[in-house]
Amino acid sequence: MSENPLNVGQQLARRQQVAMTFRIFCTGVTFFAMAILAILIYQVTSAGAGWLDWQFLTSFPSRFPEKAGIKSAFVGTLWLVSLTALFAIPTAVLAAIYLEEYAPKNKATIFIEINIANLAGVPSIVYGILGLAIFVRFFGLNRSVIAGALTMSLLILPVIIIASKEAIRAVPSSLRQAAFAVGATRWQVVSAHVLPSAIPGILTGVILALSRAIGETAPLIMIGALTYVAFLPEGPMDEFTALPIQIFNWTARPQEEFHELAAAGIIVLLAILLVMNATAVYIRYRGSKK
């Protein structure tokens, strides 16, 4: 009987070995990352879950741990994110529409696009310094919610612009041509066809950018958001605090109880971020199904 031609040769066996090694390596790295995250969540939950109750959510901060809560920080974060969304979303989406649909493809446009991409990578503390110099000092907005929201808007503008540009660019040009061919103006093409197709992608970018704004601490510390606030902001010019600031403040205290309060605050923050990211995933899923 002749030798089976399907027997694996030595050279192929070696290649398969390399392939298997790489696969094991990738799987290992993934599980390592997941394990670190799991440990983090376990530690936070075991430290903070005991403090998480209605009293914690509805109390102002206090120097007595059992009376302290995140009411002002939570409401401050809501104010901050709402105003940030109000400033950042229209500006960023309009900028993206301009860059994709209207701007001539010349050196000036390329220069602007490269700079936006770079701005997305600038450390947030730099935006904090900018906010302090421009909004807090120059425009005299002091340590108000509006100063914080404007600073956050600068921080997330490039992120939303880039995501919106991608979403707009993903709209096939055949769709634009079809609309132009029946005598549509540029605005009619953009408003009736390009934007509706791009909105799921834009919304995903917006939500991811806003969840980044919720977690940012450095720029708020830089512009001087307060760490102890026993009142709620009633207007955009009021002083405020925010969840990450409150958490940062508690971790800096010597008493163990405050560290556990910080862990409870982190759980709330993580829960908000999880809900926002889940919304983004859902919107993307629904947009891709259409």
Place this chain on the structure above:
Amino acid sequence: MSKPILQTNGLTISYSGNPAVRNVTLPIPEKKITAIIGPSGCGKSTLLRSFNRMNDFVDGVTHDGKILYREHDLYASNVDPVEVRLRIGMVFQKANPFPKSIFRNVAWGPEINGMEGDINHRVETALTQAALWDEVSDRLGDSALNLSGGQQQRLCIARALAMEPEVILMDEPCSALDPVSTAHIEDLLFILKEKYTIVIVTHNMQQAARVSDYTAFMEMGNLVEYGETDQVFTRPKQKRTEEYVTGRFG
């Protein structure tokens, strides 16, 4: 031959300085089908797209010479390209319906242009002219994306017809369709030419011979030969044309 509805005079179209169409002088007779044939990259699509100023969207395109529409310069500075596209409609190579209902696909153009009259009637007329009405009349609210490829292309024709243009430009409208759908659309062309002037770019020489009244043969951006379709296919004046239509190259 009656006075042409479109006429190019010494037209040269360049992409960033590289000519894709060279010094072409070509009449498009009214209410006839004119086919533009030639090998890939000969400039036939570029020429077609200059008739309704779709080349305006391509960066770096320049036009020399003239394109006249009823003896008016299409590229004069006081001409609004939107007005041009109202009179000269287009059907593209790949069917590109809007991701909306069948009805909205046809109704959108007339609506944004504020055209008078009953929109339901207009949609029905356009779909009937495009030989699609019987297949879709009971599901006008369905998404156009659920139609077959051939139906989508006829919907795109209906969308162009709803604007009541004078000229319809077709850029290889059957290249993505099966033979049955192609035959459907070719039958349609015979009916449409009673009311419309049609310019069709095609790779398919049999199609050009079957449907067109006049044929222009282009190669490397040059117009090699233009004449009545019968003459171009049976008694070509140029040797290159003869080689191409008999399938010896291209």
